[in-house]
Amino acid sequence: MTDRAETPSAQSLVLEARGVTKHYEGVTALDHATLAVGPGEVHALLGGNGAGKSTLISIISGVTKPDSGKILLGGEVMPASGPLAAISAGISTIYQELSLVPALSVLDNIFLGREIKRKTLGLPLTSDRRSMELAVRDLAADFGVTANELHTPVSEFGALKKRSIEIVKALAFDPKVLILDEPTSGLEDAERQVLFGYMRSMRERGVSLVWVTHHLEELFGLADKATVFKDGRTVATVATESTSIDKLITLMFGADREEFGGGDTRKIAHLQPSSERPVILRARNLTRGSVVRDISLDVHEGEIVGLAGLAGAGRTEVVRTLMGLDALTSGSVELNGRRLSLRNSTAAYRAGLAMLPEDRKQLGILADLSTAQNISISRLSTVTAAGFWMSRRKELALAESYRGQLGIKTPDVNARIGNLSGGNQQKAIVARCLNTSPKLLIFDEPTQGIDVSAKVEVHALVRDYAANGGAAILIASEIEELLELSHRVLVLKKGQIVGEVRNIPAAIEAGEFARIKSEVLTLSAAGQAS
Amino acid sequence: MTSKPRSATETIRNLWERLLVDPTLGVISLLLIFALIAAFALPVFYAGNNIYNLVGSSITVMILSIGMTVVLISGGIDLSVGAVMALCAGVAATVLKMGAPLFVAFVCAILVGIAAGLLNGLLVTRVGLPDFIATLAMLGFASGVLYIATQGVPIIGYMTSEYYIVGGLDPLVGPVTFPILVAVVLALIVGWVLSRTKLGTHFFAVGSNAVASRQSGIPVRWVKTQAYMLSGTCAAVAGIILAGRNNNVPADLGTGYEIQAISAAIIGGASLMGGRGRVLGAVLGALTLALAINIINLAGVPSSFQKIVIGVILILAVIANYLSELARGATQRRRAKRLSSIDA
Numbered sequence: 001m002t003d004r005a006e007t008p009s010a011q012s013l014v015l016e017a018r019g020v021t022k023h024y025e026g027v028t029a030l031d032h033a034t035l036a037v038g039p040g041e042v043h044a045l046l047g048g049n050g051a052g053k054s055t056l057i058s059i060i061s062g063v064t065k066p067d068s069g070k071i072l073l074g075g076e077v078m079p080a081s082g083p084l085a086a087i088s089a090g091i092s093t094i095y096q097e098l099s100l101v102p103a104l105s106v107l108d109n110i111f112l113g114r115e116i117k118r119k120t121l122g123l124p125l126t127s128d129r130r131s132m133e134l135a136v137r138d139l140a141a142d143f144g145v146t147a148n149e150l151h152t153p154v155s156e157f158g159a160l161k162k163r164s165i166e167i168v169k170a171l172a173f174d175p176k177v178l179i180l181d182e183p184t185s186g187l188e189d190a191e192r193q194v195l196f197g198y199m200r201s202m203r204e205r206g207v208s209l210v211w212v213t214h215h216l217e218e219l220f221g222l223a224d225k226a227t228v229f230k231d232g233r234t235v236a237t238v239a240t241e242s243t244s245i246d247k248l249i250t251l252m253f254g255a256d257r258e259e260f261g262g263g264d265t266r267k268i269a270h271l272q273p274s275s276e277r278p279v280i281l282r283a284r285n286l287t288r289g290s291v292v293r294d295i296s297l298d299v300h301e302g303e304i305v306g307l308a309g310l311a312g313a314g315r316t317e318v319v320r321t322l323m324g325l326d327a328l329t330s331g332s333v334e335l336n337g338r339r340l341s342l343r344n345s346t347a348a349y350r351a352g353l354a355m356l357p358e359d360r361k362q363l364g365i366l367a368d369l370s371t372a373q374n375i376s377i378s379r380l381s382t383v384t385a386a387g388f389w390m391s392r393r394k395e396l397a398l399a400e401s402y403r404g405q406l407g408i409k410t411p412d413v414n415a416r417i418g419n420l421s422g423g424n425q426q427k428a429i430v431a432r433c434l435n436t437s438p439k440l441l442i443f444d445e446p447t448q449g450i451d452v453s454a455k456v457e458v459h460a461l462v463r464d465y466a467a468n469g470g471a472a473i474l475i476a477s478e479i480e481e482l483l484e485l486s487h488r489v490l491v492l493k494k495g496q497i498v499g500e501v502r503n504i505p506a507a508i509e510a511g512e513f514a515r516i517k518s519e520v521l522t523l524s525a526a527g528q529a530s
Numbered sequence: 531m532t533s534k535p536r537s538a539t540e541t542i543r544n545l546w547e548r549l550l551v552d553p554t555l556g557v558i559s560l561l562l563i564f565a566l567i568a569a570f571a572l573p574v575f576y577a578g579n580n581i582y583n584l585v586g587s588s589i590t591v592m593i594l595s596i597g598m599t600v601v602l603i604s605g606g607i608d609l610s611v612g613a614v615m616a617l618c619a620g621v622a623a624t625v626l627k628m629g630a631p632l633f634v635a636f637v638c639a640i641l642v643g644i645a646a647g648l649l650n651g652l653l654v655t656r657v658g659l660p661d662f663i664a665t666l667a668m669l670g671f672a673s674g675v676l677y678i679a680t681q682g683v684p685i686i687g688y689m690t691s692e693y694y695i696v697g698g699l700d701p702l703v704g705p706v707t708f709p710i711l712v713a714v715v716l717a718l719i720v721g722w723v724l725s726r727t728k729l730g731t732h733f734f735a736v737g738s739n740a741v742a743s744r745q746s747g748i749p750v751r752w753v754k755t756q757a758y759m760l761s762g763t764c765a766a767v768a769g770i771i772l773a774g775r776n777n778n779v780p781a782d783l784g785t786g787y788e789i790q791a792i793s794a795a796i797i798g799g800a801s802l803m804g805g806r807g808r809v810l811g812a813v814l815g816a817l818t819l820a821l822a823i824n825i826i827n828l829a830g831v832p833s834s835f836q837k838i839v840i841g842v843i844l845i846l847a848v849i850a851n852y853l854s855e856l857a858r859g860a861t862q863r864r865r866a867k868r869l870s871s872i873d874a
Contacts, residue, residue: 325744349747357745364745368738368805369731377735378746380728389726432746 013075014039014208015060015091015177020069022055022232024419029055031232032069035210037177042199042209044219044240047229047252048423048451053212056229057179060210061093062086074176090176094166096185102155106145107132109154110169140168143198160191167198171207178202179210184218185449188311196222214451216245228252249452277301280471281440283322286331291317293495295331299440299471304462306474306486306504308520314495315475316358319442322473323355324348335439349378354438356429358445358475360422364429367418371410372399374417374428379436402431407457423454430461441465442473447481459485479517483508491523499523550861553806556850557798557814560843564821572828580824582705586698586775588820589709590615590768594787595794595812596713596720597764602795603724604757605737605804606654606661609788610668611765614646616784617672618769620679623779626688632696640766646672647762651755665758669788677781684780688773697774709771713813716767720760721809733757737804793840794819797847819843 017035021028030052037043045053058064060071062083071078073089083093100109107129108115116131117124137147143164149157154165163183170178180199184192199209199222211223219226219240226243228235228251235251281299286292295318299305307315320326322333324342333340340351357363366374372395376383383395399413406427410420417425426446433441443462447455462485466472476482482489483504491499501523507516549555568575575581594611601608618639625635646668653664694700698707724730732753735743744750768787773779796802797818798811822843823836 323745344749345744345747346749354747355745357742362739363742366735366738366742366746366805369734373731373735377731377743377748380731384728388728389722390728390731436747 012038014041014073015210016072016075017056017060018070018072020056020059020066020071022059022064022066024055028232030059030066030069032234033229033232034234035060035227036237037208037210038225039208040203040206041225042203042211042223044223044226045210045212045229046216046226046248047235048453051229051252051451052232053229054181055232057093057181057210057212060086060177061091061179087173087175090174091179092170092173092175092177093179094163094170094181094183096182100154100162100165100169103153105151105153106140106157106165106168107136107150109165110136110140110150110172112169114173136168136172139171142201143168143171144194159186160188160194163187163195164198167202171202171205175207177208177210179212181212182214183211184213184215192218216248216452219248252452277303280336281322281473282334282337284332284334286318286321286333287329288317288321288326289329291495292321292328295492295495295497297490297497299473301471302466302469303488304466304472304474304486306476306482306489307492308479308482308489308524309492310524311477313492313524315492316444317495318492319355319444319473319475322348322442323353349436352437352439353442354378354433354436354440355442356426356433356444356446358448360426360429360449365417365425367416369417370414371408371417371420371428372396372413375399375402375413375431375435378432382435398435399431402428402435406431406461421451421454423450423457426450426454426458427461430458434465438470440471440473442475444475445477446474447476447478455481479520483513483517483520489520491520493524547861547864550854550857553799553854553858554808554811554814555854555857556852557811557818557847559854560797560847560850561814561818561821564818564825568821568825568828572825574828575825580828584820584824585710585817586707587824588816589698589713590772590775591787591790591794591819592713592813592816593716593764593768593771594791595798595816596716596809597761598791598795599798599800599807599809599812600720600724600733601661601757601761602792602800602802603737603804603807604733604754605740606754606757607665607792607802608650608758608761609662609665610646610650610672611761611768611791612784612787613669613672613676614643614762614765614784615769615772615787616779616781617646617676618643618766619773619776619779619783620676620685620769622770623685623688623773624679626690626693627685632690632692636770639770640763643762643764643766643769644759645762646765647759648755650762651751651758654758655751655754673781673784676779676783680779680781682781684778686778689777693774695774697771697776699775709775712767712771716764717809717813724809729753729756734805737806739805790816790819790840793844796844799851815847818847 013036015035015037017033019032019034020030021032022030033052033056035056045056047053055064059066062080062085065080073091078089079085101112104112111132115127116135118126118128120126133147133150137150140150141147145161145164145168154162157165183195187195202209213219223240225237226240226248227237228248230252277300279298280301284296286295292314297305307318309315317326321328321342324344324347328342333342335352340348342348366377369377376395376398380390381387383391383398385391385394396413402408403410403413408424408427408431410424417428420428446458446462450458459481462472462474474482474485476485486504489501489504490497491501501516501520504516507513594615598608598611621642622635622639625638626632650665650668653659653667654661695702696708698709702708702711724733732748735748736750736753740750772783776783794815795807795812797815798808798813800807800811819840822839826835826839827833
C-alpha cells in the first residue's frame with residue numbers, strides 16, 4: 001500500500017473498499033484489499049490470475065459476502081444484502097460471461113426483472129413494452145442499438161452488439177458505478193475500438209467505470225487510474241499518465257517484464273530449420289463439407305506449425321478433424337508414416353495425438369474431479385497397477401511430478417480443479433496432454449484467459465515440448481504469440497490454406513518481426529487460395 | 531504438508547475432521563436421527579423380526595439404487611429400472627415354469643436386463659435422445675411387454691425350495707439371507723469399479739463434463755452406454771430377488787420403484803447434474819427410506835402416507851447433504867489455515 005497516488009478526500013469518492021478480506025476453501029482471495037474510485041473516473045483493476053480482482057468485484061456487486069471489511073458508496077456503508085440491493089444502490093456490473101437471455105428480445109433483456117407494468121383488470125400484470133421502449137430508445141441509439149433491434153432476440157447478435165446491449169441495460173437504471181469485467185474478451189480489434197468509444201461516452205455521462213483487464217496496452221489514453229492487486233492485497237494505485245507497462249508489470253508480478261507482448265527480451269530457444277527432420281504428421285487433402293477445404297500440411301519433428309487466420313477461418317475446425325472430433329468428408333492423415341483412421345477422439349489419443357482445447361472452462365477442465373485426476377484422465381494406464389485398477393499412490397506421484405515440473409500452484413492436488421486459478425488449470429491440462437506422450441500435440445489458444453505470468457510459463461512449456469523433439473500445431477489469435485512460438489505459419493481463410501510464412505525464428509532474429517506480422521495479417525485478410 | 535498427529539487431542543480432531551469432510555455425512559446423520567426416533571419413541575421397533583424384515587424390504591431398492599448411482603454419476607438418469615426389473619422377474623418366472631433350472635432362468639433374466647440397458651444406452655448416445663425420454667420410452671416398452679405376456683394375470687407357480695432362499699424367505703447362513711449377500715457383494719463390486727478402475731474414473735469424468743471428456747479422448751458414448759448396462763443388470767438382479775420374495779409376478783410389480791431408486795441415490799449424495807455420487811451413499815439411502823417407512827408403519831400411520839414421507843425425506847436429505855457440504859468446506863478452510871500457519 002505504498003506508492004499511492006494522491007488520494008481524493010473521502011467525501012468526493014464514489015466507491016470505496018476498505019479492508020476487504022475473503023477466504024475460500026483454504027485460499028485467501030482478498031487480504032485487507034482497498035480501492036478508491038472518484039466520480040467520472042475510469043479506474044482499471046490489474047493483477048495476475050488469482051490476484052483477487054474477480055473476488056473484489058463480486059463483493060462490490062453484492063454477489064459475494066466479504067469475511068470482513070466494508071464497501072462504501074458515496075461515503076455510506078453498503079449493507080451486504082445481495083446483488084439486487086447493489087444494483088438499486090447504483091452499482092451495475094457487466095460480467096465476462098455475458099449474462100443475457102438469448103431467447104428474449106433486447107428490450108425484454110434490458111428490463112428483465114424490472115419491467116414497466118401496465119394495469120390489466122386493476123392489477124399490474126402486463127409488461128408495457130411501449131413505455132419501456134420510449135425509456136431506453138435514445139440511450140440505445142447512443143450505443144449503436146437501433147429501435148428495430150430492440151425487438152430482436154439477443155441470440156441473433158454478435159459479441160460487440162451483445163456488449164452494447166449489456167451497457168444499455170446497465171445504464172438504463174442510472175448507475176453511479178459500472179463494473180466491466182474483461183469487456184474486450186471475444187472482440188476483434190476494430191470492435192474493441194468501438195467499445196472504448198462507448199466507455200469514453202459513459203465517462204462523459206458521469207459514470208465511474210471500474211475496469212478489469214489483462215491487456216495493459218489498452219489502458220493508456222483511456223483509464224485515469226489503475227489499482228494493482230497481487231496475492232489478494234492492494235499493491236498500489238497509480239495514475240496511468242505517470243506510469244508505463246513495464247512499471248505496471250513490475251507492480252503486478254514483482255519482477256521485471258520478460259517475454260511479454262513482443263518485447264525485445266524475447267528468447268528463441270530453437271533456431272535450426274526443421275524441414276530436414278523427419279515428418280511426424282502428414283495430412284493430405286483434409287476436407288469437411290465447406291468448413292475445411294483441401295488442407296494439406298506436414299509437421300516435422302521438433303517443429304511448431306502455427307495456424308493463422310481470422311475468426312471463422314476454420315483453424316479449430318481443422319484440428320478437430322485431426323482429433324477425430326468431427327468426421328472428415330475426405331482426406332488422409334499419417335502419423336510417423338502410419339495411416340490413421342480418425343473414428344473418434346479416443347482413437348486419436350491412442351494413435352499418439354493430443355490436444356489442449358480452446359475454452360478451458362467448457363472443453364478443458366473436469367471441474368468435479370481433482371487436479372490429479374484431471375492430469376491422468378487421458379491416459380489412465382499410467383496410474384493403474386497391473387494395467388487395470390487405479391492406484392491412488394501412482395496418481396498422486398504423477399500429479400506431484402507434474403506439479404513440480406510445470407509449476408502448478410495448488411495446496412493439494414487431490415482437491416477439485418475448479419478451485420484453481422485459470423493459469424494453473426491450463427498447466428494441469430498441458431500436463432494431461434504430456435502424460436499421453438503424444439507424437440503430435442495441438443495447442444488451441446493455450447493462453448486464452450490466463451494472466452501474463454502464466455502466459456509466459458505456458459509459452460515456455462510449448463517451446464520445451466518442441467525443443468525436446470515433439471511436434472506441435474499451434475492456434476493463437478494473438479498474432480504476436482503465434483509468431484513468437486511458431487517456426488512456420490500457415491494462413492487459413494474460409495477453410496483453405498491461403499499462404500505460408502517460413503523460417504520465422506530466423507526472421508525475428510533478423511529484426512523483421514513487423515514485416516512477417518504484416519505479411520501474415522495481409523494474407524489472413526486478403527489471401528487467395530491457389 | 532502432512533504433519534503427524536502429536537497428541538491425543540490432535541488425533542481426535544483429525545478423526546472428527548475426517549468425519550466432517552466425509553461426503554456421506556448427510557445421509558449418515560439422517561439415518562442416525564431416524565434410528566434414534568425409532569429406538570426411543572417406538573419400543574416395538576426392536577420386537578420380533580422387525581429390523582430383520584426392514585433390511586430385507588430395503589434390498590430391492592438398494593440394488594436398483596446402486597445401478598442408478600452409476601447412471602447419475604455419468605450424467606444420465608434411468609427411469610426404466612422399475613419396469614425392467616419387473617420384466618426380468620417375469621422372464622425368470624416364465625423360464626422356471628418351463629422347467630429350466632434356476633441358473634438358466636437367472637441368466638436369461640440378466641441378459642434381458644443387460645439388453646434393456648444397452649438399448650437405453652444406444653438410444654441416448656447413438657440416436658441422441660435425452661436420457662429422460664429414452665428411458666421413459668423403455669419404461670413404457672418393458673411394462674407393456676410384461677402386460678401383454680401375462681395378459682394382466684400374475685405369473686404364479688414357479689417357486690421352488692431353492693427360490694425361497696434366493697428370495698430371502700428362507701435364510702442362507704445363520705441370519706444372513708441370499709439377497710443381503712447379493713446386495714453386499716454388488717455394492718462392493720460397483721464401489722470398487724467406481725473408485726478403483728479406469729471405467730469408474732471415466733464415469734465421473736463424463737458426468738462432470740461430457741464435452742471436455744470427449745476432448746480428452748474418453749469414449750464418452752461407450753462409457754454412458756456401460757452405465758445404462760450396469761443399471762439394467764442391477765434391475766435384473768433386483769427382479770430375480772423380488773420374484774422370489776413376492777411369490778408371484780404381477781404385471782405392475784415394478785411400479786414406483788424408479789422413484790424410490792432415484793430417491794435413495796439422491797439421499798446418498800448423488801447429483802442429478804452428474805459427476806457426484808457414492809455406492810455407500812445409495813446403500814444407506816435405501817436403508818433410510820426403508821427405516822422411515824417402517825417407522826410410520828409401526829406408528830400406525832396409514833400406508834398411503836408413505837409416498838408423502840418419501841418426498842419429505844428427499845427434501846431433508848438434500849438439505850442434509852448441503853449442510854454437510856458446508857461443513858466440509860469450513861473444515862477444509864480451517865485445516866488449510868492451520869497448515870499454512872504451521873508452514874509459516
